[in-house]
Amino acid sequence: AQSVTQPDIHITVSEGASLELRCNYSYGATPYLFWYVQSPGQGLQLLLKYFSGDTLVQGIKGFEAEFKRSQSSFNLRKPSVHWSDAAEYFCAVGGHSGGGADGLTFGKGTHLIIQP
C-alpha cells in the first residue's frame, strides 16, 4: 500500500529564511508525487508535481522539490519565505492512472509558521 510520511507537524521559519519541508513516500512502482498548499478554510492548491524526467521540479510561488529515489524522498524547498507562505503543506503520492488525483494518498501535513 502506498503511504506518505511528513515527519514535521509544525515548522517555524523567519521571514526571508530558507525552507525545507520533508516528505518520504512508500509506493510499489514509479511514484507520482505532489505538493499541495492549503490556507485556512481554503481548498488545495497544487504547488508542483513529479511524474518523470528531471528530478528537480520547479513549481509556483518560487517553490521547488527534488525527487530522490534512493531515499524515497520528495522534499519541498524555497530559498526565501514570505509571510504569505504560512499555510498547511501536504505531500501526496499516487495517481493510478498516471496523473490527476485518482487514489492520491496524502501525508498528515506540515503546518508552516512564519516569524516576522
Add this chain to the structure above:
Amino acid sequence: AAGVIQSPRHLIKEKRETATLKCYPIPRHDTVYWYQQGPGQDPQFLISFYEKMQSDKGSIPDRFSAQQFSDYHSELNMSSLELGDSALYFCASSLGRGGTEAFFGQGTRLTVV
C-alpha cells in the same frame, strides 16, 4: 479563470439525516474526484469518475454514493449521517486521467449534530 465549484459551502445536518453535495468541474474537465478531510486530518480519497463512469474507489462508506452526470457535474449522496461524517469534503476535476493536473474546489464543510 473558472474553477471547481462546490455547493453548498457549508451544511449542517442532524444524525441519521441525508445530505447531497454537488460539484461542478472546470468546463471541459471530464474527471471528478471526491476527498474527505476530517478536522486536523489529511484528505482521504473517496471516489472518482471519468466520463460518467466510476474510475477509482477509496475509503468511501457504504452509506455514501456518488455519480457523475451527463454535464460532468457530480453529486455525493450521504445517508444515515453520523457525527464522524463531519468534515470538509473536497471535489477536484481534471481533463483526462493521465498526467494532468487536478484542480480542487474550496470544499463543503459538513457538520453533523
